[in-house]
Amino acid sequence: MVEKIRKSEEEWKEELSSEKYDVLRKKGTEPAFTGKYWNHKGEGLYRCAACGTPLFSSETKFESGSGWPSFFAPIDPENVEMEKDASLGMVRTEVLCASCRSHLGHLFNDGPRQTGQRYCINSAALDFDPLDDDADERHP
Numbered sequence: 001m002v003e004k005i006r007k008s009e010e011e012w013k014e015e016l017s018s019e020k021y022d023v024l025r026k027k028g029t030e031p032a033f034t035g036k037y038w039n040h041k042g043e044g045l046y047r048c049a050a051c052g053t054p055l056f057s058s059e060t061k062f063e064s065g066s067g068w069p070s071f072f073a074p075i076d077p078e079n080v081e082m083e084k085d086a087s088l089g090m091v092r093t094e095v096l097c098a099s100c101r102s103h104l105g106h107l108f109n110d111g112p113r114q115t116g117q118r119y120c121i122n123s124a125a126l127d128f129d130p131l132d133d134d135a136d137e138r139h140p
Contacts, residue, residue, distance in 0.1 A: 002079055005051045005100040016050060023124040024050045024102035027087075027094075032067025035123025040069065044130040046121075051100040053079050055126070056119065064111075064118055069126065071119040072111045080119075082107060095119055 007015075012025050022028035032038075037046070046056040046069070056071040064070035074080045078098060085094040085106065093107040104125045111118035 002053060002098045007100070012050065020049050020124050023122045024048075024104075027103040028122075028124075029105075030068075030122050030124050035068060037069040037123040037126055037128065038067055039063075040128065042128060042130050043132075044128055045075070046071075046126045046128055048097040048100065048102060048104070049125055049127045050102040051097060052127070053097050053099040055079055055097065055104070056121070058131075060114075062112055064120070066118075066120055068105065068120045069123055070111070071121065072115045072117055074119065080104070095121065097125075 009025060013021055016024060019030070023030060040061075043058045045054055046058070046061075047054055054075045057075050060071045060073045062070055062072060081096045081098045081101070083094045083096060085092045095104045095107050096102065097104060102125065103122075105119065105121035108118045108120060109116055
């Protein structure tokens, strides 16, 4: 069970950059192929950029061609929550951090055969902890 983090929107606004606040708290989406991690190749752990909860491992990251970081499974299913998203005239499954309820991205059922799932996550919603000191530098 993850620890629940409760902060006011004013507190979040003070702590997060405007880009992170827009994505994490206002459910924004960064443009495809522009985020820091869409083509990132480092080995390590991806955490929620708002609260630090471990979300995804580089071992489950794959190239989806979508322009956003894509993963076929979370580190722990209890660290993410799913919610119906009927915005933009379509029904999708929103992915949220289970600790702070920040918006991460969306879940689609067109992932690789390991799970068939694609967690399509905004780079702005993630922080990366490399396994070693230079792992973060191994992306083009």
